[in-house]
Amino acid sequence: MIRIRADRDACVSAGMCVLTAPGVFEQDDDDGRVVVADPAPATEELRRGAREAVGLCPSRALSLDRIPGGD
Numbered sequence: 001m002i003r004i005r006a007d008r009d010a011c012v013s014a015g016m017c018v019l020t021a022p023g024v025f026e027q028d029d030d031d032g033r034v035v036v037a038d039p040a041p042a043t044e045e046l047r048r049g050a051r052e053a054v055g056l057c058p059s060r061a062l063s064l065d066r067i068p069g070g071d
C-alpha cells in the first residue's frame with residue numbers, strides 16, 4: 001500500500017498529476033493547486049498512475065510513502 005502526499009505550497013498548478021492520474025489527483029477550483037482525492041489508491045492501476053505522476057511533477061510537490069503490511 002502507498003500513501004500519497006502533496007506539498008500544496010510547492011505546487012505550481014501545472015496539472016500534470018491530474019492528467020496522469022485523474023482518479024487520484026484533482027485541482028482546486030479556486031487556485032488550481034493539487035488536491036489528493038485518493039491518498040491510498042486501492043488498485044494497482046491507480047497506484048501505477050500515482051507513481052508516474054509523482055515522477056512527472058515539475059515542482060517535486062508530490063511524494064509517496066510505503067505503508068508496511070499493505071500490498
Ligand code: SF4
Nearest residue numbers: 011012014015017057
Ligand atoms: S503536477 Fe505537481 S505542480 Fe502540477 S498540479 Fe500536480 S502537484 Fe501541482
